[in-house]
Amino acid sequence: MFHPPAARVLEMLDHHQLGFTLQSSSPLPPLTFPCFGLQLDRTCCSTPGGPGGGDQVRFPASSSSSSAQISSSIAWAWTGDHGEDAILRKKKEVGKPDDDDKKEKKSSDENRVSSAARMVMMKRKKKVMRKKVREPRFCFKTMSEVDVLDDGYKWRKYGQKVVKNTQHPRSYYRCTQDNCKVKKRIERLAEDPRMVITTYEGRHVHSPSHDEDDSYSSSKVNLFW
DNA sequence: CGGCTTTGACCGGCGC
DNA sequence: GCGCCGGTCAAAGCCG
Numbered sequence: 706m707f708h709p710p711a712a713r714v715l716e717m718l719d720h721h722q723l724g725f726t727l728q729s730s731s732p733l734p735p736l737t738f739p740c741f742g743l744q745l746d747r748t749c750c751s752t753p754g755g756p757g758g759g760d761q762v763r764f765p766a767s768s769s770s771s772s773a774q775i776s777s778s779i780a781w782a783w784t785g786d787h788g789e790d791a792i793l794r795k796k797k798e799v800g801k802p803d804d805d806d807k808k809e810k811k812s813s814d815e816n817r818v819s820s821a822a823r824m825v826m827m828k829r830k831k832k833v834m835r836k837k838v839r840e841p842r843f844c845f846k847t848m849s850e851v852d853v854l855d856d857g858y859k860w861r862k863y864g865q866k867v868v869k870n871t872q873h874p875r876s877y878y879r880c881t882q883d884n885c886k887v888k889k890r891i892e893r894l895a896e897d898p899r900m901v902i903t904t905y906e907g908r909h910v911h912s913p914s915h916d917e918d919d920s921y922s923s924s925k926v927n928l929f930w
Numbered sequence: 931c932g933g934c935t936t937t938g939a940c941c942g943g944c945g946c
Numbered sequence: 947g948c949g950c951c952g953g954t955c956a957a958a959g960c961c962g
Binding site: 864869 | 950952954955
């Protein structure tokens with residue numbers, strides 16, 4: 706299992722040009738990632754992965770119940786160089802136009818939705834997928850009893866899937882804010898069901914739904930991007 | 931009644 | 947070419 710320290714995480718974020726520059730002063734102030742709705746506390750990262758050590762991801766949550774159940778967390782990140790993003794980029798490089806011929810061949814199936822509706826759906830889907838190429842992603846792991854951590858934003862569940870080799874389903878959430886295309890995936894670690902893996906994708910174009918915690922945010926280094 | 935969750939179906943990509 | 951897989955959609959149901 707890959708458990709890089711927070712400093713490494715931030716290096717990765719920086720190297721992938723996610724829009725901000727890291728500061729190397731010590732002691733390191735907590736960094737916030739408003740677009741993901743979380744804060745990365747770098748003050749306790751001396752012994753990553755060790756007992757009592759590791760980095761902390763804190764949520765500006767109004768309800769303390771969820772965050773209180775997070776006993777530890779380890780964060781890491783990546784951007785569009787992995788998995789389906791690479792696939793999508795490859796597809797884009799080829800410059801393949803939106804071919805509708807594949808859909809046409811199935812239009813005779815009367816048991817399905819009308820071809821017109823299907824085409825509309827597909828075009829929308831492709832649009833979303835193509836956009837996905839540029840979306841930065843941030844993934845972290847928390848030990849929590851609850852699946853959905855209150856990160857200050859409002860999410861709507863749009864799917865759930867049982868992925869291979871895991872007994873726990875993966876849940877898919879979208880930010881409910883208009884024009885905000887941020888998504889997040891939540892799944893439990895197969896090896897340790899106590900651990901929740903949360904993957905944020907995209908940037909919030911708005912503040913958290915309950916962002917009245919001024920005292921909390923004023924002491925941090927805010928990095929809007 | 932509006933917003934949210936659930937859930938089965940569908941799609942594209944990939945490996946064989 | 948076919949089957950598997952992850953991601954998404956949308957109808958139906960649920961809930962406050």
